[in-house]
Amino acid sequence: MAFELPDLPYAHDALADLGMSAETLEYHHDLHHNAYVVNGNKLIEGTEWADKSMEEIITGTYDANAVAQNGIFNNISQLWNHNQFWEMMGPQGNAMPGELEKAIVESFGSVDAFKSEFTAAGAGQFGSGWCWLVKDTDGGLKVTKTENGVNPLCFGQTALLGCDVWEHSYYIDFRNKRPAYLDNFLNKLVNWENVASRLG
Numbered sequence: 475m476a477f478e479l480p481d482l483p484y485a486h487d488a489l490a491d492l493g494m495s496a497e498t499l500e501y502h503h504d505l506h507h508n509a510y511v512v513n514g515n516k517l518i519e520g521t522e523w524a525d526k527s528m529e530e531i532i533t534g535t536y537d538a539n540a541v542a543q544n545g546i547f548n549n550i551s552q553l554w555n556h557n558q559f560w561e562m563m564g565p566q567g568n569a570m571p572g573e574l575e576k577a578i579v580e581s582f583g584s585v586d587a588f589k590s591e592f593t594a595a596g597a598g599q600f601g602s603g604w605c606w607l608v609k610d611t612d613g614g615l616k617v618t619k620t621e622n623g624v625n626p627l628c629f630g631q632t633a634l635l636g637c638d639v640w641e642h643s644y645y646i647d648f649r650n651k652r653p654a655y656l657d658n659f660l661n662k663l664v665n666w667e668n669v670a671s672r673l674g
Contacts, residue, residue: 475525477550479503479511480557488565493658498646506642507556514549521546528554529627536628543622551623555604559638564665574670578607581615588617593656595619596639605656607635609673634672635664 482503487496518524523531528550535547543551570578575585582588588607596605599619606618608631615634618626626633637643637659644655 476515477511477528477553479508480560482560484565489563489663492565492662493647493655494563494663495647498643501646502638502642503556503560507553510549510553510556514546514553517546517549523550528557532625532627536624538628543624548623551625551627554627555623555625555636555638558633558636561668562635562665563659563663564668566665566667568662568664568666570666571670574666574673577615577673582617589660591617592635592637592660593653596637596656597653599639602640605637605639606631606633607669608633632672632674635669 482499486499486503489499490496518526518531523534523546526534531546531550532554535544535550537543537547570585578585578588582591592605592607595617596619599605599621601621603619603621604623604625606620606626608616608618608626610616611630618629618631620626620628625636637656639652639656644652648655648658
């Protein structure tokens with residue numbers, strides 16, 4: 475079962491007025507994301523993973539003790555991460571549904587406290603990686619960060635919100651200002667309805 479590059483859920487220029495340019499989406503989605511699809515399909519062809527779901531491949535190939543993950547994991551995990559990332563953003567406005575706000579306040583004290591912790595996690599991730607809002611195995615919400623393509627599936631967590639902090643995500647629009655990119659992401663780009671739908 476070969477994986478395919480999903481279409482963006484909005485036009486390439488739909489987020490331009492919100493801080494993410496069409497050029498960024500053209501490079502990030504059309505080139506970087508597509509490379510994970512192409513390389514991932516090549517790597518799983520003819521292997522035990524060829525007919526597995528992305529989630530099965532990610533959890534089955536992740537090695538918590540490895541210094542570097544293998545190529546199958548890296549490409550399929552990044553494919554999954556990006557599939558979520560585009561859905562977690564949108565031009566539709568920024569209102570946070572009540573049930574999500576309540577859960578965030580219960581876990582972090584306030585929405586502002588959550589945003590501060592999320593931004594700090596993303597800004598503090600050394601090198602390439604992601605920062606996440608997850609529903610942990612105990613049902614509570616927490617902020618995490620992961621290196622390279624590692625994601626919450628590896629730890630039995632549910633990804634509610636993820637932000638890509640690889641440099642290709644922000645360098646066209648924000649140059650080396652990763653904290654400004656994260657602030658803009660949280661306050662202008664997040665599709666909070668999508669995030670709330672993941673609470674389960």
